[in-house]
Amino acid sequence: MSAISVGQAVVLGAVEGVTEFLPVSSTGHLKITEGLMGIPVDDNAVVGFSAVIQVGAIAAVLVYFFKDIVRIVSAWFRGLRDPGERYHHDYRFAWWVICATIPIVAVGLAAKPLIEGPLASLWVVAGSLIVGSGVMWAADQMGRHKRGEDDTSFKDAMLVGSSQILALLFPGFSRSGATMSTALILDLDRVAATRLSFFLGIPALTGAGLYELKDALGSGTGALPLAVGTTVSFLVAYASIAWLLRFVAKHSFNAFVIYRIIVGLLLFGLLGAGVL
Helix, strand or coil, X not given: CCCCCHHHHHHHHHHHHHHCCCCCCHXXXXXXHHHHCCCCCCCHHHHHHHHXXXXXXXXXHHHHCHHHHHHHHHHHHHHHHCHHHCCCHHHHHHHHHHHHHHHHHHHXXXXXXXXXXXXXXXHHHHHHHHHHHHHHHHHHHHCCCCECHHHCCHHHHXXXXXXXXXXXXXXXXXXXXXXXXXXXXXXXXXXXXXXXXXXXXXXXXXXXXXXXXXXXXXXXXCHHHHHXXXXXXXXXXXXXXXXXXXXXXXXXXXXXXXXXXXXXXXXHHHHHCCCC
């Protein structure tokens, strides 16, 4: 039997789609939802399922930013052939994304037993939600929001890309929250910070999903729940991306900060009461 039913896959896919790119921690929300549905959060099949359905959310980014991605990838290939094209920002940006992905890949492989073991605890999720909220609030206050996407540099990409490690080690911190907060500290405006977070998430999350696919299927998760969860994740994530870009253009991140604190405190309460 599948470790996750089709009905559960629909719910988890929707949660993944809504939360993957919002700075509220998709991993944290997935673990909370799994706990509420009685699904063991540290089961290998469940961990693999969560990673695989992220591919649906990443597919939504690929579709939503298709023109941008084609432009960047085309510039990269042109630069590989023609040295005269290598001063183009899109060519350099492509290399920056590749280089900025290396730290999280290295840490992910080296710390896999720790990530899937002790750090998968809901207590860690609750604490990371609250601590990450403080970091996000401080970053939004500190940032001068004066630099746009065209002003990003290799240093920016490496620092923002490396910050993804926080979310990898401390589920609940939020990959989007970590990357956006770092970008804000570097004085990028909120839209530029959000878009950079999206682009840096493509290789990291796609790689994680493909890496976990074999383990997810081999551990008892059926192909149908995986397909359903991934499809739902794609549809919901596409709508979530469109909404988030409109939201950050006119609002601060304070609403996410407050929400994260509430969820973190609620989770501590549920764990303390033995409900989860």
